[in-house]
Amino acid sequence: MKKPSFHDLIHGETPVLVDFYADWCGPCKQQAPILKQLTERVGDKVRVVKVNVDHSQAAANQYQIRSIPTMILFKNGKIVWRQSGVQPLHTLEGLVKQHSV
DSSP, X not given: OOOOOHHHHHTSSSOEEEEEEOTTOHHHHHHHHHXXXXXXXXXXXXXXXXXXXTTOHXXXXXTTOOSSXXXXXXXXXXXXXXXXXXXXXXXXXXXXXXXXX
Protein backbone atom coordinates (compact mmCIF):
# COMPACT_ATOMS: atom_id res chain seq x y z
CA MET A 1 0.00 0.00 0.00
CA LYS A 2 1.47 3.35 -0.97
CA LYS A 3 2.04 6.10 1.54
CA PRO A 4 -0.61 8.86 1.35
CA SER A 5 0.50 12.14 -0.16
CA PHE A 6 0.70 15.32 1.92
CA HIS A 7 -2.38 16.58 0.06
CA ASP A 8 -4.34 13.42 0.90
CA LEU A 9 -3.25 13.58 4.54
CA ILE A 10 -4.37 17.15 5.17
CA HIS A 11 -7.70 16.60 3.39
CA GLY A 12 -8.71 13.73 5.66
CA GLU A 13 -11.25 13.76 8.49
CA THR A 14 -8.54 13.41 11.14
CA PRO A 15 -6.89 16.71 12.08
CA VAL A 16 -3.24 16.91 10.96
CA LEU A 17 -0.71 18.92 12.93
CA VAL A 18 2.21 19.81 10.67
CA ASP A 19 5.46 20.80 12.35
CA PHE A 20 7.70 22.78 9.99
CA TYR A 21 11.20 22.45 11.42
CA ALA A 22 14.92 22.14 10.64
CA ASP A 23 17.57 19.86 12.16
CA TRP A 24 19.78 22.83 13.11
CA CYS A 25 16.98 24.73 14.90
CA GLY A 26 17.29 24.79 18.72
CA PRO A 27 13.63 25.60 19.47
CA CYS A 28 12.60 22.84 17.02
CA LYS A 29 14.59 20.37 19.13
CA GLN A 30 12.66 21.59 22.20
CA GLN A 31 9.35 21.02 20.38
CA ALA A 32 10.09 17.41 19.36
CA PRO A 33 9.56 15.75 22.79
CA ILE A 34 6.39 17.83 23.31
CA LEU A 35 4.98 16.45 20.04
CA LYS A 36 5.92 12.93 21.13
CA GLN A 37 4.03 13.45 24.42
CA LEU A 38 1.07 14.82 22.48
CA THR A 39 0.78 11.71 20.31
CA GLU A 40 1.06 9.50 23.41
CA ARG A 41 -1.76 11.41 25.12
CA VAL A 42 -4.24 11.92 22.26
CA GLY A 43 -3.55 8.80 20.23
CA ASP A 44 -5.25 8.71 16.83
CA LYS A 45 -7.27 11.91 17.37
CA VAL A 46 -4.55 13.81 15.49
CA ARG A 47 -1.86 12.93 13.03
CA VAL A 48 1.48 14.68 13.59
CA VAL A 49 3.57 15.25 10.48
CA LYS A 50 7.05 16.74 10.56
CA VAL A 51 8.22 18.69 7.50
CA ASN A 52 11.91 19.60 7.30
CA VAL A 53 12.02 23.02 5.62
CA ASP A 54 15.53 22.36 4.29
CA HIS A 55 14.34 19.24 2.45
CA SER A 56 10.85 20.47 1.51
CA GLN A 57 11.36 24.04 0.39
CA ALA A 58 8.32 23.92 -1.90
CA ALA A 59 6.03 23.13 1.04
CA ALA A 60 7.70 25.80 3.17
CA ASN A 61 7.15 28.35 0.41
CA GLN A 62 3.58 27.24 -0.24
CA TYR A 63 2.64 27.82 3.40
CA GLN A 64 4.84 30.93 3.73
CA ILE A 65 6.95 29.57 6.55
CA ARG A 66 9.14 32.47 7.69
CA SER A 67 10.25 31.23 11.10
CA ILE A 68 10.59 27.80 12.65
CA PRO A 69 9.20 25.95 14.34
CA THR A 70 5.85 26.81 12.79
CA MET A 71 2.90 24.52 13.33
CA ILE A 72 -0.21 24.40 11.24
CA LEU A 73 -3.29 22.37 12.11
CA PHE A 74 -5.30 21.22 9.11
CA LYS A 75 -8.79 19.76 9.15
CA ASN A 76 -10.55 18.72 5.95
CA GLY A 77 -7.85 20.51 3.94
CA LYS A 78 -8.34 23.85 5.70
CA ILE A 79 -5.96 25.62 8.06
CA VAL A 80 -7.75 25.89 11.40
CA TRP A 81 -4.77 27.08 13.46
CA ARG A 82 -1.24 28.31 12.84
CA GLN A 83 1.47 29.44 15.24
CA SER A 84 5.25 29.95 15.24
CA GLY A 85 7.51 29.22 18.18
CA VAL A 86 7.61 26.38 20.70
CA GLN A 87 4.08 25.40 21.73
CA PRO A 88 3.35 23.91 25.16
CA LEU A 89 1.66 20.54 25.47
CA HIS A 90 -1.53 21.94 27.05
CA THR A 91 -2.04 24.32 24.10
CA LEU A 92 -1.64 21.55 21.53
CA GLU A 93 -3.80 19.14 23.51
CA GLY A 94 -6.57 21.75 23.73
CA LEU A 95 -6.43 22.31 19.99
CA VAL A 96 -6.71 18.61 19.27
CA LYS A 97 -9.71 18.28 21.60
CA GLN A 98 -11.35 21.32 19.99
CA HIS A 99 -10.92 20.08 16.41
CA SER A 100 -11.33 16.33 16.77
CA VAL A 101 -15.00 16.43 17.72
